[in-house]
Amino acid sequence: MSKKKQEMSQVYLGTSNEFVFGELGGKGKHLSSFLKNLSLTSTSRKSKNLGEDVNSSIYGNMQYGRVLGEELGNGSGGVGGGGSDELLSSPGSPKLRPKLVGRSISMGTSFAFSGSHGDDSTSINLGGGSSGSSQSGVGNNGGPYKHSNLSSSSHLKSHRTHSNTFYKDLDADWDADLNDVRNKKLTSVKQKDNNNNDPSNKSRNSLSLVDSFHPEIGMVSSLPSLPKRKDEKISSASKKQSLDHEDHRAQLEVAKQNQLNSKYSKFYKILKPGNTIDINELRKLSWNGIPQDLRALIWQLLLGYLPTNKLRQSSTLTRKRQEYNEGLRVLTIDFDDVKTTSNTSSSSLINNKDRQIYHQINIDVKRTNPSIKLYGDPQVQKSLRKILYLWAIRHPASGYVQGINDLVTPFFHIFLHNYIWQVQKKAEAMNNPLKESDYEGLFIPGILDENDEIEAQFLKDPQLIHTTLNSLDTSKISPRAWSVIEADTYWSLTRLLETITDNYIHEQPGILRLVGELRDLISKIDLELSKHFEHEGIEYIQFAFRWMNCLLMRELSLDLVVRMWDTYLSETPLGFSHFHIYVCAAFLIKFSGDLKERDFQEILLFLQKPPTASWKEKDIEMMLSEAFIWQSLYKDASAHLRS
Amino acid sequence: MSGKKKTLLKVIILGDSGVGKTSLMQRFVDDKFSQQYKATIGADFLRKDLTLDNNKQVTLQIWDTAGQERFQSLGVAFYRGADCCILCFDVTNEKSLNNLTSWKDEFLVQSNISNPQDFPFIIIGNKIDVDDSKKIPSLQKKLNNIVNQLAVNANGLTYPVFETSAKDAINVQAAFEVVAKMALQQEEINDANANDASDDYNDAINIHLESEQRGCC
Structure with missing residues (x-):
């Protein structure tokens, strides 16, 4: 097989913001589909050729x-x-x-x-x-x-x-x-x-x-x-x-x-090599998707939570995880309290406002990712309550806002997966000592602990190799490990939310601004759709509020969101705010043809449940690429947007 | 009235987070119940066609709103042009009952209703399927107090009260039929007012969006 065929067609953000289509082979095809998309027709793209199929499912089908x-x-x-x-x-x-x-x-x-x-x-x-x-x-x-x-x-x-x-x-x-x-x-x-x-x-x-x-x-x-x-x-x-x-x-x-x-x-x-990781190179590569097993490590690097200097990684994480535990220790809340009403609270030490926050988090955690079995697990729910509550208490300007419970799950999911993966790899290495070095530099420091007895049991567990997030028996994971996973999730969530703070403060000005930007952008990209919405009396806030508040997590499956975040995390600044607008535009315009045929009610019903159930990573990647193009076209032209 | 469309009635459902607004809606619109609803963000839109006693065909456009206080500032975008407002509480959660007053006030402030004294509200206490032991102690008394309090500024109106179970499909249809009738009445008043102003829109949504929303940017 020739090398050129193995090259992926790449569209990535170069240092100079260029669009790179690669040199040869299947690239022309991508170029043409971009151009097709630029003409704003929403067509279903079928992979006509092997290469495209292959490109699109590299990371997903593990x-x-x-x-x-x-x-x-x-x-x-x-x-x-x-x-x-x-x-x-x-x-x-x-x-x-x-x-x-x-x-x-x-x-x-x-x-x-x-x-x-x-x-x-x-x-x-x-x-x-x-x-x-x-x-x-x-x-x-x-x-x-x-x-x-x-x-x-x-x-x-x-x-x-x-x-x-x-x-x-x-x-x-x-x-x-x-x-x-x-x-x-x-x-x-x-x-x-x-x-x-x-x-x-x-x-x-x-x-x-x-x-x-x-x-x-x-x-x-x-x-x-x-x-x-x-x-x-x-x-x-x-x-x-x-x-x-x-x-x-x-x-x-x-x-x-x-x-x-x-x-x-x-x-x-x-x-792998050297003591310092080249974060720019990493961003460039990660933009196009990160392999599942490297994702936790790379996300933490891209977020700036894990230092790129390897010599500092271990000590930084130790300190951060300690900080998380200390933060929890001073709270007087009982995280085992799962009563759904706020009438009574087992702890009289907390004030009414904090109790209300806990109540809100409690009822939302119960209905977080209800279709995924893992999130029905009491231990998982407890972890999420801790992370969300600590975050809310530490960020009083916004406090907990519904939807943040969605945003925490990709991190939690990937970090929990990473823990199991590390245990599995360690177990493998124990059976075959020479192999261990293969993972050097790929393990996030401090996830595993030789003195953890529950972990030692897990390492010997015959079921370990077959364990997936769906089949996980959460009691096999030690409190120490949960605490590490929670801490990493907490800090990653914190980092993400820092970039969109004004989405969640009083009156949510960030979201209102983003929704307005989306409306202006659509009027530039797809004037017909824009006019149709206006004619039907559709206001963007009626459907796009949720898109901003939950970063499209309600519209796409968790797997696809995770892929999307590879790209968001590779954007500078992080893509959860500005780049997200362009993704929302690409998302909306995907359905442009359908929407133009519909009236007010049908548009809202359609957008409330957009037909993404059959979407694959390639659909997401196409959408991200379109968003990238539009960002490069309109990013510095906001003055023109307001015509 | 040639080529007459079904009358569109806009209904808003408000209430604390977790009282079962989305479940009520799903029971009413699709006659189903699930434990798997996610928290509503912003507001969800639903539609249901109904035929009332007098053979009148109406379409209810319902905005199922998020219960968290933080989203209340959004109300302006969703409440405007409403024909009826459902105030919803959880019969096991006293706080959600006590909060009905502030939900009503918030609605009136944000919806910019021209005749607040006459505006139709309806009160729904959900989750009556749960054990009596879990319900608010002396519920009826407290409920009466709240309802009186709510109607204190109303023009001699009494707000209908329904106790429902979305889970067991108790009283949900009955409640929404009343909602529809009340909304229709309100819509006719609105229509009359609109006609007075020689405004020929007959779409409740459009009237308000077109006439009042522009110029914000």
Whole structure:
């Protein structure tokens, strides 16, 4: 796979505010869709081509990582040999990575299929380029079914033989060294797959999505470095000529993984070396989306909560977390009190006003993200009450305002996810001591604590590896860890709200101003829509108030909001105020065609429940790109806006 | 009156946070109940067509408002042109009952109603499905006091009171039929006034938005 295809089309904020479309390949396509959008037609964009699909779902569908991880395991398992985890440490190697991954996938998948149908091994070979063809050649030496018989007659033996033959051929033009350590662990996985003769496993083993906890990091670090071998290369290219459906899917998978890897490697280059992180480079890269497992770390950096100077990180966080705990300690409120009425309060020490704030927070936390199971958990609700109440008490000018309970959840979600991820990675490293260094510089300091006994239990928990935020048993997390997650969430929320303070103070002047700016902007961008609204008697405040107060969190799913915040956090100044207007404009104009057909009532009903349920990250990314364009067009032209 | 549209009636529902305004609305408009409503931000818009006793077809345009005090300054944008206002409290929360007076005052200040003494209010006490033990002690007495207090400046009007359960669908339809009738009456008065001023708008929303909102920027 050529390098240029792996390049993502990028639209990012350069230091000089430029619009970068990349150089080649799929970029023209994006340019044309931008231009299309500039003409203000709201069309549904279908990805006509592989590249676009791949680009758009790099960060979201983390399940794929798991499949790859396992199959990489299969691949390297059979080879055996010495070597180091060169890819991650050597700066020269990223170039190799996509190529290798592609091949590893081919290899792994056909392994998984080896017990079933011979055809399958040929159908998955796309990503690996020429090595793919050699692979099918192997399986076909004796014909697919013959091979199948072989492996079923004597699993272990055939497995060994098979893998050796297999790799011999595949290795023909591999040019890196083998990671021995990894192989040991993963051989067992491979055996399992190999022993499986049931054709019904085909789909499970191949491209089905394995539910797992975002193991991309593991995947990246486990990229096998493979030994050079001078074996003959068998070609059966003819087999691959027809791209059937599975081929296509496999190709997608491979391309996705390649994209993911190259994305990761770019982040590593910023995050890993040296003592100071280049925040501008990080912003530039993060604007286009942050991989899930790096998100907590990068968000904290972008917020300025985590220092870019690594030497200061640990001490700063320790101090901040202490400060949070001390802040809570002086409060006389009982955070276990969840009575819904404010008639009675268990604590007579707090004054009436504070009790009212607590009451409001209490009833709002109960109805925060009600559709997500995690937020129904008593421990989670307690944490949110603490964070929100402390924030409200510390910021008397605004106090708690409804909607801030929404804004706290992306941070909480991502930081809780990060905790589980760190525990999982640590558990993995404990089983395999040499691996630990892979995550150096990627763990937020002080999240894990060796002296935490509950955490020690969690590390040994057999369910740990399968734990996701949806399946999390919150009692497995120690009070210490909750407190750390809360503190980080608290400070991040504080940082965010600092940028939009006047949205929440008396009379909410910030929101009124932003709504007015949105109205003016729409009248510049989409005069027809603007006139239609006016004709129907629509006032922007009637629908856009919530857009500002909750930053579109009521209109979009949490996953999409999280992606959106990658970009908001990469904007300077943070995008929650000004950039958000342009995003709202892009959002509104997406529905412009629909809205122009509707009357007053229908417009309001439509905008109250905009049809975003099927939105994917690519829709968000398109919207962000449009917002970016409009910002660069209108940002410094506010005088003209007011015509 | 040729090509006559359904009469549009604008209704505002006010009350403390968490008393069940959104639940009442959902019960009335879609006849459903859920534990999963999020806190209302700003105000939500709902619409419901009704046929009244006299075969009169009306469309209720309802603004379901946020209960938190901080949002009250928004009232201007939503209250204007209202034909009826529902004051809502929670029968388990005494404070929400006591606050009805300030909700009414706030509404009158912000809506710029021309005839505040005659303006129709209706009082709804929600959540009667809960255990008696959780209800406000001697509710009826306190409720009467509040209602009298509310009507003190009214032109001999008594404000209707309904006790409802959005959860168990008790009394909700009945309450809103009264709302509709009261709103219709008010709308006819408004219409008459509007006609006097030889104003030929017949859209309650448009009248007020067009005539009074401009010039703010």
